[in-house]
Amino acid sequence: MNNVCETTVAGRKLTVEFGKIGMLSDAAVLVKYGDTVILVNANASEKPREGIDFLPFSVEYQERLYSVGKIPGGFIKREGKPSDKSILTARAIDRPLRPLFPKGYRNDVQVVCTVLSVEQDNLPEILAANSASIALCLSSIPYSEPVGTVSVGMVDDNFVINPTVEEREKSPLNLTVSATRNRVMMIEAGGDEIPEDIMYDAIMFGFEECKKIADFQIKLMEVMGKEKKEPICFKVDEAIEKEVRDFAFDMVKEVMYITDKDERNQKLDTVKEKIGEEFNEKYPDNLLDIADVVYRMQKEVVRNMLLNENRRPDGRTFDEIRPISCEVGLLPRTHGTGLFTRGMTQVLTVATLGALGDVQIIDGLGAEESKRYMHHYNFPSYSVGEVGPLRGPGRREIGHGALAEKALEPLIPSEEQFPYTIRLVSEVLSSNGSTSQASVCGSTLALLDAGVPIKRPAAGIAMGLITSEDLSHEEILTDIQGIEDFFGDMDFKVAGTEKGITAIQVDTKIAGLSKECIKTAMNDAKKARLHILGKINECIPAPREELSKYAPRAYTMSINPEKIRDVIGKGGENINKIISQTGVKIDIKEDGTIFILSSDKLSADTAIQMIENVTRDVVIGEIYLGKVTKITNFGAFVEILPGKEGLVHISQLDFKHINKVEDIVSQGDEILVKVTEIDKQGRVNLSRKDAIKESANKED
Structure with missing residues (x-):
């Protein structure tokens, strides 16, 4: 039997279908929001998994490129490993749901969110988060606390729920809030230096809408929910x-x-x-x-x-930050380095500058197709004093790298200001609490050391929480270390500048955060952030005026956009010739702006001259030094500018009568010629006689 229920979120219809598809799953729901459609399947094992001490809960977010009418790129025309975006989305869906399962429940639980159709105005990741909660609530799995999720933007100083593409482009805030009917469960935010009071109001604005979505899920459970199974929870003898x-x-x-x-x-x-x-x-x-x-x-x-x-394990006060040290310029051959140490947490970030053509190409569901600023994060086992295999980045590394990237993104100069692709790599050397926020600080140092003119330095800090069983008593901790994170109730990471917040990531191990906790954590984080920014400014107060001698230099020139095809040439012949002869990297924009990247100024100047020659117009009356490219019985063809040829008729080769063209010139010769005519079809006529005569007159 197919059950259908509807509600309205931000003025758009949200439809839930249950019972029509996925008959063998415990719960399979098809959820539609505008033209965005998500299928969520929720299942659990019949028995608890033996020999573990955690909830084996997994969330998978599967992007299907057919949902946006795309065929995957590359040689293998099907989806492969999850994209970074899908991994980040899966983590964001997991975090608010995990704490709400019964304590001691150790059955395997899997939620699979498959994106079937995407309308860019209605983000699939937001719909998937709501759909995952709906599927769990409607299933027989012992989970029954609905979680609502919304996106919050800000347009003309007004908050907007689930902003459209146009509204997102205008918004300096990109906030995701997940909450139950009573408390906030998860916060994920990026912003263009948003003040704490505005960020708090935005979170509360989203919280109110989350309550409505949670209430809708309660009604769904009453109408179509399955009977819940009695959980088998681990309990010690x-x-x-x-x-x-x-x-x-x-x-x-x-x-x-x-x-x-x-x-x-x-x-x-x-x-x-x-x-x-x-x-x-x-x-x-x-x-x-x-x-x-x-x-x-x-x-x-x-x-x-x-x-x-009122005592911390290492003896600090609740608002005390561990000792901090900052260093730059550690590695001689890299473009920029920053070493940030806070207590026993230490991160080394290395900055690399590349050509605009080095951008990362994104084959995903969103409108974004490339990234010129990237941040990557590595967390080897030695950072916690352990032995382990070295593999590619896992979900944690991808998540932490993305958070630090988000924190610095609003501060990166525009392509026009700084025509480079920027890659940061944070190596965690030692870990005892919030390496992601240490990587924000290390990345700021590396950018400044590399001479990147960022808007302002950024720093980050992680706040913690300890609550009583009934949640009536809570204590906020600044700069949590490993043991406080491990045994505590919250990891509240805040990054930003002296002016405001650029990134937040919050997750909790309890049934949500109070309003007072959120406000206090953000305000205390600001005090800590300003303290850390002071240490960064003591180390390096401004971007270096000169780039590293090992960093490539960027040169910019502009041409008529109609001349772009001349620079590229047939099949890329011209541009490849310039690159092979000079060794530079070249990027051309549609407006005619050309970026040339080279470590050698002479090579860059040569490339610029070659481009200028290619884009120069042939002018009647001007003399050119050209190269004979072809000989016929009626004359010689001469290349006077790259890709531009003209004909010297046999009668115009010399003052005397000649029988054969070869008597005067051979293929490959360089000769002076004068442009005498350009006909209506663009054909160029040249004269060697006139060029010789005019040159002789100038010498006289």
Whole structure:
């Protein structure tokens, strides 16, 4: 039986169909918003997965290029591995849903969002987030807390829900809010230096709309929802828990009060060994129970320390930032480098400048087709003192790299101001809390060191949260380190400049954040950001005036747009000739602007001269030094400018009568010729006699 329900979001119809397709999935919903259509399938395993201590929940966001009428590029004409955009979307859908599953639920749960049709005014990623919540709520999976998601823009100082393409182009704010009927679950934001009070109001504006979408999902559950299965939740044997706690709680508490991280970890390993010696043989089938008890004892001690004793594990006050150091110019051959260290978190960012043709080509569902500014982030296992395989970037690396990229994007100079493609790579050298925000700081240093004229320096910080069980008591932490992130309730990352916020990413492990928490976290983050910006300014107060001697130089020239085809030549013959002879890189814009990139000024000047020659008009009466390209019985063809030839009739080769053209010139000779005529068909007639005569007169 097919069930259909409708509502309105931002003045546009949202339609949910359930029961028509995907009959074998626990829940399969087809959700339409305008002409954007998403299919979401939700399924869960019958039994919990053995031997794990987490919820095995996965969200997949599948882009189908047919949804925008495209055929995939490259040799393999089908979709391959997920794009960065699809990975980021899947992460954004996952984050608000994961904390709302029953605690201890360890069945495999998979939500697959497939994009079937896209109307650019209605973003598929926003619809997919809502559809994922709808599918889980309608399924028999023990999940029943609806989450609404909206995009918020700002046009003419007014907030707009789910802005259209035209509105997004005008908006200095790109905000995504996910929330239940009671609390905000997730925030993802990019902005052009948005003040904290405006960002807060925008979040609350989105929150109100999320409530309406959540209320709609409640009605859907009443009309078409399946009966929920009773969850099988992991629970430790009470007798084992009591034994382990009686034996080890005091030892664990003593260790967790050690402020030095290395010493604390070493002592904790010793305590775990003692616990293992005491209980592993006695309870060989309950090792997961024992590990869970140890984990919860650590968590209990740390949270009590923070919430009730106003003490942090490393002894800092709640608003205190760890010691910071900034360095630039570390690597001699790179174009720019920045080393940022905050406590035991350390990131090295390297900036590389390239030609505009080095942009990243995007084969995706959006209107954007290329990127000239890129940020990539690497998190090797040695950064946390561990051994592990070195593979390509995972979801975490892609997510953290995108966040830092978003933080700096509004500050990157325009193509006209700085005609380079810019790539930043952040190498995490040591990790103990918020490497993504450290990479924002390291990237700012690297850009300044590379001489990139960014609008202003940016910095980032991560805020944390500890709450009581009933959520009535909460404490905000500035600059959280690893242990506070691990045992805490929130990771609230804020990046920006002295003027405002450029990026936010917030996720939580509890049933959402209060309004007071959001406001306090943003205001405290601003104080911390200004402190870090002061350290950056002490290190390098402005972009370097000169680029690295190893960085290529960009030269700009303009030509008549109608001459672009002359520069390119037939089949690219002319431009390839210029590039091969000079070694430069050339990018041509539709308006006739030409960018030339070269590490050698002489090569660049030569390329510019060659382009000028190609685009020069042949003028009647001017004398040119040309090259004989072809000989016929009636004359010689001479190339006077690149790609432009004229005919010297046999009668115009010499003052005396000649029988054969070869008596005067041979193919490949360079001769002076004068333009005597350009006929209506554009054919050029030349005279060697007139050129010789005029040259002789000038000498006299």
